Amino acid sequence: MPEAVYTHGHHESVLRSHRWRTAENSAAYLLPELRPGLSLLDLGCGPGTITADLAGRVAPGPVTAVDHAPDILPAARAEAAARGLTTVRFATADAHALDFPDDSFDVVHAHQVLQHLGDPVRALREARRVCRPGGVVAARDADYAAMTWYPLLPGLDEWLALYRRVARENGGEPDAGRRLLSWARAAGFTDVTATASVWCFATPEDRAWWSALWADRTTESSYARVAVDGGHATRADLERLADAWRAWGAHDDAWFTVLNGEILCRAV
Ligand SMILES: C[S@@+](CC[C@H](N)C(=O)[O-])C[C@H]1O[C@@H](n2cnc3c(N)ncnc32)[C@H](O)[C@@H]1O
Numbered sequence: 001m002p003e004a005v006y007t008h009g010h011h012e013s014v015l016r017s018h019r020w021r022t023a024e025n026s027a028a029y030l031l032p033e034l035r036p037g038l039s040l041l042d043l044g045c046g047p048g049t050i051t052a053d054l055a056g057r058v059a060p061g062p063v064t065a066v067d068h069a070p071d072i073l074p075a076a077r078a079e080a081a082a083r084g085l086t087t088v089r090f091a092t093a094d095a096h097a098l099d100f101p102d103d104s105f106d107v108v109h110a111h112q113v114l115q116h117l118g119d120p121v122r123a124l125r126e127a128r129r130v131c132r133p134g135g136v137v138a139a140r141d142a143d144y145a146a147m148t149w150y151p152l153l154p155g156l157d158e159w160l161a162l163y164r165r166v167a168r169e170n171g172g173e174p175d176a177g178r179r180l181l182s183w184a185r186a187a188g189f190t191d192v193t194a195t196a197s198v199w200c201f202a203t204p205e206d207r208a209w210w211s212a213l214w215a216d217r218t219t220e221s222s223y224a225r226v227a228v229d230g231g232h233a234t235r236a237d238l239e240r241l242a243d244a245w246r247a248w249g250a251h252d253d254a255w256f257t258v259l260n261g262e263i264l265c266r267a268v
Helices: 012-018 049-058 070-082 120-130 154-169 177-186 204-220 222-229 235-249
Strands: 040-043 063-067 088-092 105-111 131-142 148-150 192-201 255-266
Touching: 012 204, 040 049, 040 120, 049 063, 049 070, 049 088, 049 105, 063 070, 070 088, 105 120, 120 131, 120 177, 131 177, 154 222, 154 235, 177 192, 177 255, 192 204, 204 222, 204 235, 222 235
Parallel strands: 040 063, 040 105, 063 088, 105 131
Antiparallel strands: 131 255, 148 255, 192 255
């Protein structure tokens, strides 16, 4: 089985970022496809805020949400319960090898997941297998090399180079956004709509949130541990990069975008 270690882990600083996500800000390209009664599989659901939004849109259709990390599922379950959703079930699963029969779901969705997999093409093949003919497989991933920001702080260049090195050492592909179309075609999809959309952080609130969570992720998350244990950075380096994030966040002109690739693949 292709293995990849989930680079970020589920430290609170990571979940601060995931919990901000909604269907509107993270899956807008998929929303026109959704309607009540469809069944949906969410791969790599994490803390499940997007899952819960999608479940609300397809209810009373059933939603299955899976993640490789069993420790995150209680949070995802709690999110669904807090919203009174009764149509979502959760399970541990590896997206590379799903334990579902062929043609099980109308929609298969994966947000910011393929970039972390050892074999994203295999996972897309699995998604195609479990998706009913006429259904859609939808995936969205950031492209780290295409992230752009102002002011041009050298510490952020260093942060990005380090992140991309560590993610690749873990078996993932941080510049996934630009590769999604090629992965979908390699997985056998012939009807693929490829688009892109950005997250832009430039208000005082967004700057404060984004800079603090990356400063904390840089020193506290699993990524920090792998960076140090793998000999890519010292603790002092990480502290310096976290300071660069804080300096960016304190700047009145600070602006940051995350380019996300998207694919909507029609199953036949
Ligand atoms: C960046 S998070 C995205 C979470 C959620 N989709 C969102 O956007 O908020 C990636 C998630 O994929 C999960 N993951 C990593 N490898 C996986 C695999 N092989 N199969 C299923 N899930 C996996 C991680 O545990 C993590 O929760």
